[in-house]
Amino acid sequence: MIRIHILGSAAGGGLPQWNCACANCVAARNGKIALQTQSSIAISSETSSEWFLINASPDLPRQIERTPPLQPRGDSPRNTPVAGVLLTNADIDHALGLLLLRQQEMPLVVYAADETRTALAWLDNMLARFCGIEWRKLGTDFQSLGGPLAFRAIELPNSVAFQFRDDSSGATALFAPSAGKISEELRNAVHVSDVVVFDGTFWSDGELRGVRPGARTAREMNHLPINDGSLDLLHQSPARRKIYTHINNTNPILMPGTRERAQVEQAGIEIARDGLEILL
Numbered sequence: 001m002i003r004i005h006i007l008g009s010a011a012g013g014g015l016p017q018w019n020c021a022c023a024n025c026v027a028a029r030n031g032k033i034a035l036q037t038q039s040s041i042a043i044s045s046e047t048s049s050e051w052f053l054i055n056a057s058p059d060l061p062r063q064i065e066r067t068p069p070l071q072p073r074g075d076s077p078r079n080t081p082v083a084g085v086l087l088t089n090a091d092i093d094h095a096l097g098l099l100l101l102r103q104q105e106m107p108l109v110v111y112a113a114d115e116t117r118t119a120l121a122w123l124d125n126m127l128a129r130f131c132g133i134e135w136r137k138l139g140t141d142f143q144s145l146g147g148p149l150a151f152r153a154i155e156l157p158n159s160v161a162f163q164f165r166d167d168s169s170g171a172t173a174l175f176a177p178s179a180g181k182i183s184e185e186l187r188n189a190v191h192v193s194d195v196v197v198f199d200g201t202f203w204s205d206g207e208l209r210g211v212r213p214g215a216r217t218a219r220e221m222n223h224l225p226i227n228d229g230s231l232d233l234l235h236q237s238p239a240r241r242k243i244y245t246h247i248n249n250t251n252p253i254l255m256p257g258t259r260e261r262a263q264v265e266q267a268g269i270e271i272a273r274d275g276l277e278i279l280l
């Protein structure tokens with residue numbers, strides 16, 4: 001069995017975002033909709049006490065404090081069940097959490113594409129004065145993470161998606177929190193995985209212009225919008241569970257009662273929230 005914890009379900013900035021007065025951020029400040037921390041996912045095999053993280057957001061320390069399986073065991077003063085971090089790309093909201101793990105005694109194990117590693121040279125240098133990073137390469141064929149859990153990378157423009165497989169049950173899960181394009185390989189993975197956790201950053205391509213004139217489009221920011229991008233793809237997938245995550249605070253699907261949220265729900269797709277657990 002694969003265990004999945006959605007530690008954070010928001011895109012960069014979180015919900016609310018410190019400088020944002022959009023309808024969703026105001027509603028979150030007023031307690032009308034749930035707060036969301038920045039996107040990160042923890043995954044483990046049921047038979048293992050080791051956990052792997054997909055992206056490490058700046059909210060990671062607080063995410064660990066509300067997720068008991070990620071906390072240190074009581075049998076030694078310093079330890080962690082977090083055995084490694086897999087990065088989809090070098091975005092600040094995906095990598096800054098690594099710096100906050102600097103108290104670790106052993107080097108941090110980080111799986112990333114060569115381009116991501118190069119773009120994070122600054123972070124690598126900073127951490128070298130603390131625990132350091134032990135970089136591991138990504139492969140497009142399944143590689144073991146120890147125990148029955150294996151994963152492979154699906155290369156996308158400017159990011160990667162990860163597909164996990166539990167070799168004891170055969171269950172598979174796809175994680176694509178930053179998908180700017182649907183390649184043939186990604187499309188196949190969406191159709192054959194038991195669980196699909198997908199990029200739900202923006203509802204529409206020009207969404208950010210509503211709060212910031214001149215802002216880049218969703219596609220320019222490497223996020224396929226839901227309405228004319230990923231909705232049909234996920235709707236047609238036979239996966240047992242399909243879940244949007246990495247949701248930007250401007251996205252109308254966050255607000256109960258909106259037409260956009262209804263469309264997503266009618267398509268059989270869930271909207272992630274912090275703390276969501278999936279057993280597969």
Ligand SMILES: [Zn+2]
Nearest residue numbers: 011012091093
């Ligand atoms: Zn992000």
Ligand SMILES: [Zn+2]
Nearest residue numbers: 020022025249
């Ligand atoms: Zn906002």
